[in-house]
Amino acid sequence: MEIALMDNLWVIIGTFLVFLMLGGFILLEAGSTRMKNAGHIAGKTIFTAGIGSLVFWAIGWGFIYGEGNWFIGLSDFFYGEASFSGEGLAPAVDFMFQMMFALVALTVAFGGFAERAKLSSYVIFAVLFSAVIYPVVAHWIWGGGWLADHGKQDFAGSTVVHLTGAMAALAATLVLKPRMGKYNKDGSSNDLAGHNQVYTALGVLLLWVGWFGFNGASTFAVADGFFGFVILNTQVAAGAGAVAAMFVAWALTGKADVPTTLNGALAGLVAITAPAGFVEPWAAVIIGLIGGVIVVFSMKLFDKAKIDDPIFALSVHGTVGVWGTLANGLFAVPEFSSGIGWGLPGLFYGGGFTQLGVQIIGVVTSGLYAFVVSFIILKVMDKVMGGIRVSEEEEIVGLDLSEHGGYGYPENIPHPNDKKGA
Template sequence: MTIQALHSGLDTIWVVLTAAMILLMEGGFALLEAGFVRSKNSVNIIMKVFADITIGTLCYYLIGFALMYGADYFGIIGKNGFMLKGNFSYLHLSISSDTFWLFQAAFVIAVISIVSGAVAERINFRAYLLYVILMTALIYPIAGHWVWGGGWLGKLGMEDFAGSAVIHALGGFSALAAAILIGPRKGKFTSKEGSSIALPSNLPLASVGAFLLWFGWFGFNAGSTLTATDVRIGHIAIVTMLSAAAGGAATLIYTLFRYGRSDAPSVINGSLAGLVGITAGCAFVSDQSAILIGIISGLLMMAATNWLEAKQIDDPVGAFPVHAVSGIWGTIAVGLFATKGGLFTGGGWHLLGVQFLGLVVLCSWGFLLTWIGLKVINLWVPIRATDDEEEVGLDISYHGIMATHTSPEFINVEDYFANQEKATFKHSKHS
């Protein structure tokens, strides 16, 4: 075996393992969101995650990957590689194109899962399936090409190592557009000044989801080296840990002094905000900068959560504060703290300016394409669940089953697969 073959083999193992870690994050999204929403919508959360993995994966294989990593066409879009057909030598990979696709497919699934949380408890499931196709086949791949696939933002010098902008800011602004367009849950905002709180159904479940996401983030960030022999892997891992810890600590202390108690949902989201914030610069900033990035990410997440409440925008799991706001800050932080090119490290204004430009473009793209896409989808399928469906719960309305059952009775198979009215009656009777 040659040294080159050994190197390629190690890289392949590394990328496949980290891709699997990122895919495990879908379990984290499922548990986190199911724990944050009311129990009558838990199954719907799980089914949306499965839609992300199944339909999203296939769309990215058929179309999305080619648009993102196909040979560059005028800096805007990829033009080859549909269904992984063709020669990808221009990517200069030490791994096979199949292995590279697997890693990137894990990323695209994460993007759509961000939007899922913001529209929890009131989006029509059929409309959501259509939106999954739009995001994974077009919205994310085209934007990703601009930065990572040889497109115009990458050529300008934009730095986003693992996706604070391409994944989180874009996904977060897509989530904001969807949340605004679909509207708040019934009873969420009771007046122009006040709002009501739907208590999380299971915070221990949500915390386990957050820990799974935290674990998967080491694959998210360190795996983006795409090689097992990159000397930066250890540093990437430690700054990922430090920023997450700092984000969680900042929200823990803030809520302790602000409200007289440490608020569990805020601390969970504060840690996630720290992870989002460090994702762009994990290979470019120092340990100390990572701690500062995490602290500011956590505090900005709290400020953005309050802003959403003030604007009466309903985001049940905090997708916009965690992903969009922290993603924006993390991308800007690269322009400030990057050891090479950062404003505060003697690099001047160029990198910071490019980071700002990239953010404006990516956030606008995600928001506008989601808004337009959902408007078009709404012409075919209503994007909002009906009042009755929302009242009963999306679990019964769309999936005919609840997350938990106390009755030991068997249910007739024909009734189980019958129409929604029968399913609702049966499960209401036995609950």
């Protein structure tokens, strides 16, 4: 029973760390956007934590882990269980850890709404995403649904959390259209630079710390000290991502762009999320490094395609989330996988294309589900609500004033250029 208690202690520590990631997102998202929207974005994250927790408590857990079918769970709504047998995780500990992943996915999804969506439309979408989008994908892969039956691996949520959130963000981005002033008539784009890189850097650091819980506590057990290995992989992948992205930006533009460096660290973290428990450290370095390179070009491609992604959620959580899931199919080592009971060997270790194929199917179906359902919901809302985007005047003045009635920084004189809505 002592070890079971330690497992509980470990997973609740992981819960704290993942919740701390929301603090990282407050800073990352506020820092990556403009002053006139800063209060909105920061306050929205606290609201997200609130509404996401309530929906998860009421129905989210039940849809994911309840008794149900290949598609969805359908029991155990409104948590009411407090017993602990001394075996495995206490119900409340497991419940809390899972809740945190739902909150992170929702926070990622918000990225697509930044700087132009009505608060009311985000509120409604937040409820629906937490109720019928995230739980379905989570059920498929983690809750005993059809992808779990086919051996889909997702150590800590590359697909379930990051890809699902990013696909919802993509749908929002497409329905909302680019921010005012982002693209010029000649097709070129303007840099609507985020207002505070200290926030952004500290946000990345908090996310990095939180990721130790995100990946490390996904072992669910302390039994063989394996969590240390998962954390080591996480660390070197993040480091490789930051270094790679900085040097790529430096080589391409002559300047070691700070936001790109920061996104490189996040890319390393997202990339290693699926394979953290299945690969060797040298492979983690390569996976992070490639993640850091990919994210730079992905950001450029989305910008070229005029898909306006203020917080880079599509590239960081989407593109790199896909890379991480596939990388697991390439690099997973048989003995590590079997060591924790549910892995299949990667391509380089004789796993052949079967495992890689399962990973691809998982990514495609999960991503499609999240995107299509999000898109339909938002299109319907757009009709019913008379638009999910604020008016031009409101966008120019900023969401702090239009949606919340007061500036986030009431004593800072707005920058003159800001008046043009750009």
